[in-house]
Amino acid sequence: MKSLILTTAALALTAGMGLADTVRLGTEGAYPPYNFLNDNGEVDGFERELGDELCKRAELTCEWVTNDWDSIIPNLVSGNYDAIIAGMSITEEREEVVDFTQGYTPPSPSAYAALSADVDLTGGVIAAQTATIQANHVVDTGATLVEYPTPDETLAAVRAGEADAVIADKDYLEPEVEASDLIFVGDDVPLGGGIGMAFRESDDEMRAKFDAAITSMKEDGSLNTLIEKWEVGGTW
């Protein structure tokens, strides 16, 4: 019994030492090109490559976890993973609950897409993903907002005629518009303050490490290379 306790204690100690090095990154896995599941079922996309590179520079071991968008902030706060890297725009509302790094993409425009050019963007029915800056914007314009839990369902709603148009990040809509009968309508809307990684407010030390890694990637141009490769909007 005594030796059992000792082994457990030893295990707990060694575990404690290894801990600081593993960071669990939470993402949605349903928002190409930022993050999506590839054919093998692994997390892939701009943020996968970016996250892996940031972890290498910060000398951390990272692991990827997918989580529903709806509960992505509550699960960060309650400690199921350590950071969110999921195409999340930096907004004041979210800053009250979590802390962001500096943006790793410049503020990028949102856009409307619809099946025909003559839809009414301020009086019609507009689809957006729940709890996004785009959903807030629709409410501000006075149009009727219909919310969906995943980005894919917002597109399906327009195709099925449930909504007149969809609003989302332009980088997300672009490949979809190219590949289908959807077209862009209206002007682009600049929303949000760029996309950043989110951390618990008590995790300043880890956030500083990732912040430094982002800075170094901005300085040596590797971040711009990644942005261009995945076509996620403007470069720095």
Place this chain on the structure above:
Amino acid sequence: MRSAIFSFCSDPATLETFQWMSCYLTTGKHMAFYVSFGTVLLLLAFAAPSALLFGFGGAMAARARFLPLNWLGRGYIAIVRGVPDIAFFLFFVIALDQGLEYLRHKVKCPDWDQPIRQGNDFIVCDIAKLPLGNSAQWIHETYGFALAVVTFAIVFGAFAANVLYGAMQAVPHAQIETAEAYGLTPRQTFWRILVPQMWTYALPGLSNLWMVLIKATPLLFLLGVEDIVYWAKELGGSKTANFTAYPHPDWRTQYFLALLVFYLAFTKVSEVVLNRITTRLSHGQATLAGEAQRKTT
């Protein structure tokens, strides 16, 4: 494409429909989908017996003469049955997880001087985390799965408790009186007379619960366990050529039809099995079904 099973899958864009399909349906993502059927069956295999155990305990407690135990049993049945499943799944699991972490924190890190609740954050020392932050992904997944089993057991246990409580009350009083007249102790009466006879009354209610449980597994995703409905939604969503070798339009209807077939087949099999058990349990019982069996043989 790394793990493609068929050699011709290296360039899907050039393939004929049949070959394309055989490649498409064997991608790593689809394998995960097939595995999730196993996850659901495994969950049922664990959750159903544990729920029955909770139910039995609850029913026994609710019949107890010792008042606090009686209140506990009745309280459990009343509260859990009254709370909506979704609320219970969101609230209870987080509370259970944080409760366990809090206890471990108190034991493992007695010298910790910071508050555990800091604004929105729930912070315990690293070695008190459950599972440990550096554990492999499968440990996190198993832990989530175990939480799911416990939650299902508690929720469905409350319903089962009420069913079993009713079944115990339904056993003819003459049976109990006879047992007492033969000098059996209350314990013997309970285990040898009451319990063997109550199942025939409990089975219709329990089989209802089982059917509902089969269809309740999509609640799993609330706990981060990727079940068949999650994968059907993810795989069925439209895919553009930029991000996959297998672009396709919105196929969710087809995927959900496949799930429909699965659920129907599974409930049908359950029905057949449950009917057999009913026949067997009615044997020799002082009920209409038991009497009918006696006359035919």
